[in-house]
Amino acid sequence: MTNETLADIEKRWRKGVLPFAVLAVLGQGPVHGYGLALALRNVLGAAIPEGTLYPLLNGLERDRLAVAEWAIQESGPARKTYALTDTGREVLQEAIERWGTFGRKLGELMP
Amino acid sequence: MTNETLADIEKRWRKGVLPFAVLAVLGQGPVHGYGLALALRNVLGAAIPEGTLYPLLNGLERDRLAVAEWAIQESGPARKTYALTDTGREVLQEAIERWGTFGRKLGELMP
DNA sequence: TTACATACATCGAAACTCGAGGTATGTAGC
């Protein structure tokens, strides 16, 4: 039960930072959806469901934080590669600063 | 629009850490719901709606992470004061450790 | 030919959120 509760708490963290984490990964260079999924699993410690990730990416594109481009490979299925726009980079930059403040505030609560 | 997006991002952070933040505040000593609301507003940078907070507190009680006790005051309305149980303290302790790991992982993404 | 990894996308049942509304006490100002 303790594990159950902790699992829920961590799951919430993941959900909470998801769009931020996506921006941060994109901030390291263009990625396609599947690659992003792998990176996020690594960073967040759990897989992000596709039903969550792809709609989110569409949202980033719609809000002009990222642009997508289809990349055809010599081998394997086509990839849709996402890259941050200037706006996306600005938002990421500001979010990173705010994340620092947020973390410090929360940290004050902890011994 | 940039501000809109950032506001959404921060709102998500708040939501994501809410139960954790509540545990952390309770970890500093017993509080009643209203006092908790004030503390959270201070820590999280925005007010947590009562419709969110009170059900959450009931959940903590139901899951035996906290126990509640009614405190009648000489003046003013009665207060329901919450204190962590041993289980609650254990969960908080473990969550704090995991929060550190989580933060570091996420931090690796940031320049 | 079966299974699995890569790769994208949508749908809608189920779960969650929280604004609005309700109850009640006490204080301050008019």
Added chain:
DNA sequence: GCTACATACCTCGAGTTTCGATGTATGTAA
């Protein structure tokens, strides 16, 4: 005595969000 506001708790349900299931398609390996 009336209004407004701060303290203090709680519930309901319309609206939003989530994500498991499902579908499509290519390439590789057993």
